[in-house]
Amino acid sequence: MDSRFINVVLLGSAFMVLFTAFQATGMISQSALEGVKNETVNGTSFHGSGYISMAILYSFFSLTNVFAPAIVAILGPAVSMFFGGTTYFLYVVSFIYPMTWSYYVISILIGIGAAILWTAQGVYLTKNSDDMTVSRNSGIFWALFQVSLLSGNIYVFVALKTQIIDRATRIPLFAVFSIVSGAGLVLFIFIIWRSYVEKRRDNIPPIEEPKKSTAADIVQTLKVAVRLLKTRNMLLLLIPFSYTGLSNTLFTGVFATCIGHYVKYGDTRKRLIGLHGLLVGCGEILGGGLFGFITKPKTASQKALMILVGCILHMIYFYSVFVNFPFDSAQKESTEKPFFDFSATTSQVITFIGSFIVGLGDSSMNTQLMNILASRYKQTTASAFAIFKLVQSLMAAVAFFYAGALQIQWQILIVVIFLFFSTLAFFAVLFDEENTEGIAPLVTNISTEEDDDDTGNRNYSSLVES
Structure with missing residues (x-):
């Protein structure tokens, strides 16, 4: 083998x-x-x-x-x-x-x-x-x-x-x-x-x-990143970058805590957090295969359809959380009534259907985001992915900082606003006829002219791409 x-x-x-x-x-x-x-x-x-x-x-x-x-x-x-x-x-x-x-x-x-x-x-x-x-x-x-x-x-x-x-x-x-x-x-x-x-x-x-990466390699990538941030499409992509950090915090951290805090779910409600994680994982795996390998969207219209599907699935999920959980359940054990006071069984069915849906929608949007970065920024991969990881991580940090202070309805409102504008930003980038690789001349200007340095930059690109 x-x-x-x-x-x-x-x-x-x-x-x-x-x-x-x-x-x-x-x-x-x-x-x-x-x-x-x-x-x-x-x-x-x-x-x-x-x-x-x-x-x-x-x-x-x-x-x-x-x-x-x-x-x-x-x-x-x-x-x-x-x-x-x-x-x-x-x-x-x-x-x-x-x-x-x-x-x-x-x-x-x-x-x-x-x-x-x-x-x-x-x-x-x-x-x-x-x-x-x-x-x-x-x-x-x-x-x-x-x-x-x-x-x-x-x-x-x-x-x-x-x-x-x-x-x-x-x-x-x-x-x-x-x-x-x-x-x-x-x-x-x-x-x-x-x-x-x-x-x-x-x-x-x-x-x-x-x-070996040198300080010059790191400076080189940062310079290209600054140039990328001056382009229209990268500025638009900052919105979906932010959304992935905010949404991931909500459904992996905050929503799991809400399940464990909802007294209505009984004395064994903490174990339901595991069921939530299990169903999110099932949605992620199925979505990864469905949206990445089976459908294999190639045209802008096909990719836009996948993004729209992910947006709709996430909208359904956020609405289900809004109507199904007490607003204070993110911070403490709650006996308050939610927007719609379903029976415990009906509420759990809605909850765990939502768990699967959010995993499915997350894989849909993330596969297309990776697709856009890999296809539109072939010559500046290192810088593009560095910007993505930086923005995503920072927004996840921000979301966790306010998670313990804001009630769940306000957290949902923030994420839904970002979801709406993220979808529009996706569409604007996908249907942009201009060549995103127009940044390449800028990269050349700040790159050294020696072949050895060019090789080092490509090597550094492969390091950051993960």
């Missing part, structure tokens, strides 16, 4: 195992920490917030994205993924005996580690692919990665059977997740070992190490 194919499968498996623990932890973090606040350890109580933690995480993730390619170039992708994955392991372990100061410090570390991990993943996947296998390998990785949404949340649904995630429930739950994330690190160690062995085999072509 092809050695590089094995590497891709191993890469996807490592991410699947690591994120099985992390994604489920992120879903229940706010509810778990509310249980910790009722405890006193060594005379001190816990005052941390899952919302604030995620805001810190995304803030440092966005900032570190600028420097992550240089770090990966120095350490190599395999070692970088191990160090990045270690911060995820520490984050999960911190929930066993959480302390306020250490919890926020680890939130900073995982923000830094996440940027390094995902940059290294892109480099490693690229180095194990060629023009004939890149689509296949990307699909394999994506499919394996999305399975993490299913397995971890299934365990949450089965394991949580109490009204409050107390000490007796939390410690065994996160002990299991810690073991799972530790298993993910073992797989990353295996990747390091394979990389070491392959370099020394005479009969198997070694995986080429990425060229």
